[in-house]
Amino acid sequence: xxxxxxxxxxxxxLVAGFxxxxxxxxxVAAATTPVQVPAAIMPAAVTDAGSASPAVATxxxxxxxxxxxxxxxxxxxxxxLGAFTLADPYRVVVxxxxxxxxxxASAGREGRGLVSAYRFGLFAPGKARLVIDLTGPVxxxxxxxxxxxDGQPARLVxxxxxxxxxxxxxxxxxxxxxxxxxxxxxPPTVGPDDGRPxxxxxxxxxxxxxxxxxxxxxxxxxDVVLQIARTLRTKxxxxxxxxxxxxRESDTFxxxxxxxxxxxxxxxxxxISLHADSLxxxxxxxxGATVYTLSDRASDAEAQRLADDExxxxxxxxxxxxxxxxxxxxxxxxxxxxxxxxxxxxxxxTLVSGVDGVARMxxxxxxxxxxxxxxxxxxxxxxxxxxxxSSTKDLELMTSDAWQSKVTDxxxxxxxxxxxxxxxxxxxPVAMP
Ligand SMILES: [Zn+2]
Numbered sequence: 001x002x003x004x005x006x007x008x009x010x011x012x013x014l015v016a017g018f019x020x021x022x023x024x025x026x027x028v029a030a031a032t033t034p035v036q037v038p039a040a041i042m043p044a045a046v047t048d049a050g051s052a053s054p055a056v057a058t059x060x061x062x063x064x065x066x067x068x069x070x071x072x073x074x075x076x077x078x079x080x081l082g083a084f085t086l087a088d089p090y091r092v093v094v095x096x097x098x099x100x101x102x103x104x105a106s107a108g109r110e111g112r113g114l115v116s117a118y119r120f121g122l123f124a125p126g127k128a129r130l131v132i133d134l135t136g137p138v139x140x141x142x143x144x145x146x147x148x149x150d151g152q153p154a155r156l157v158x159x160x161x162x163x164x165x166x167x168x169x170x171x172x173x174x175x176x177x178x179x180x181x182x183x184x185x186x187p188p189t190v191g192p193d194d195g196r197p198x199x200x201x202x203x204x205x206x207x208x209x210x211x212x213x214x215x216x217x218x219x220x221x222x223d224v225v226l227q228i229a230r231t232l233r234t235k236x237x238x239x240x241x242x243x244x245x246x247x248r249e250s251d252t253f254x255x256x257x258x259x260x261x262x263x264x265x266x267x268x269x270x271x272i273s274l275h276a277d278s279l280x281x282x283x284x285x286x287x288g289a290t291v292y293t294l295s296d297r298a299s300d301a302e303a304q305r306l307a308d309d310e311x312x313x314x315x316x317x318x319x320x321x322x323x324x325x326x327x328x329x330x331x332x333x334x335x336x337x338x339x340x341x342x343x344x345x346x347x348x349x350t351l352v353s354g355v356d357g358v359a360r361m362x363x364x365x366x367x368x369x370x371x372x373x374x375x376x377x378x379x380x381x382x383x384x385x386x387x388x389x390s391s392t393k394d395l396e397l398m399t400s401d402a403w404q405s406k407v408t409d410x411x412x413x414x415x416x417x418x419x420x421x422x423x424x425x426x427x428x429p430v431a432m433p
Pocket of ligand 1: 204212274275
């Protein structure tokens with residue numbers, strides 16, 4: 001049980017003389033997420049409401065050592081900020097209004113002192129977030145924004161000092177306040193219920209959570225899967241058979257639980273989560289697409305590893321998960337859930353046979369594990385791992401128009417085949433285009 005301290009330190013004036021070294025090479029996994037700031041403590045004078053365009057972050061660097069570390073980010077103009085800490089793992093979260101990140105591709109990928117890495121990106125519409133991973137417990141000594149002066153840009157400054165776990169835990173968010181850190185989701189809309197089944201397309205990651213990153217090619221999983229989801233949506237809508245909902249349509253963060261909720265709220269008949277992850281070098285040149293379904297026991301070690309990675313998305317974006325159940329065991333219990341599981345497996349097989357031959361498939365292309373995003377008990381759900389960004393060959397294919405076109409065509413065919421079968425067996429309404 002933790003306690004949270006939210007620090008609102010605004011425009012505190014110039015801090016000079018702190019030697020600031022440019023971070024060597026840092027790959028930007030561009031992402032920021034803003035936290036919802038209670039109106040009462042967001043001073044009106046410094047909110048960005050009414051500003052025509054977002055402030056632009058142009059550079060960032062770390063300075064200091066294992067006792068005291070400073071993060072500085074250059075901004076085109078001052079913004080309001082809020083900062084707080086999260087435990088397990090140790091993180092500092094800085095929330096700012098809408099900021100456009102134009103940082104070097106390396107920003108945040110290498111640490112210094114008390115900081116092991118940091119991420120930035122959209123967290124919710126109009127809100128950006130900086131998530132700082134720590135090497136150990138810290139105290140936020142200061143967090144403020146300096147006005148531009150003497151030709152210097154405005155600067156966001158976060159000063160961290162080393163502390164012990166007991167002191168750190170006293171500063172961590174209290175449950176009530178934590179709830180405010182979850183972004184308000186504008187529910188995606190779909191036309192009026194005309195009897196056609198709803199399919200939810202879920203481009204993985206987004207905003208402050210880049211997903212897998214191929215640093216060499218400067219390609220992020222979140223961008224690749226959003227592009228493919230958009231293409232797939234267009235093609236599915238063109239069939240006239242379905243209503244389509246996207247869990248996100250832009251580069252913003254959506255918590256895993258909200259993705260599941262979107263599917264349930266729309267009484268979706270199918271949920272497809274799209275991913276393109278990467279593997280550590282030790283696993284060699286693994287390639288190919290894989291379709292995952294939910295199970296409480298992973299089909300193999302690789303499926304377990306992937307589910308662990310994907311389930312970390314909320315943590316990466318700076319949500320506090322300390323009160324969330326850590327596993328999905330025991331959720332596949334009742335009859336409806338068993339039916340959902342059967343439909344998920346049926347669709348997984350249909351999808352694999354449809355895409356096989358078009359995309360290169362993994363040597364065992366159907367697997368299962370405890371993915372949080374697949375746990376809607378009443379919505380057949382699969383997670384489609386399109387390939388590995390860590391594979392040069394996969395990367396080349398996945399980012400090519402030709403490959404995306406072929407694969408989305410094959411997916412539409414597989415989806416049509418699945419729904420045709422379910423219509424024949426009376427388990428979904430017959431589409432009336
Ligand atoms: Zn992913």
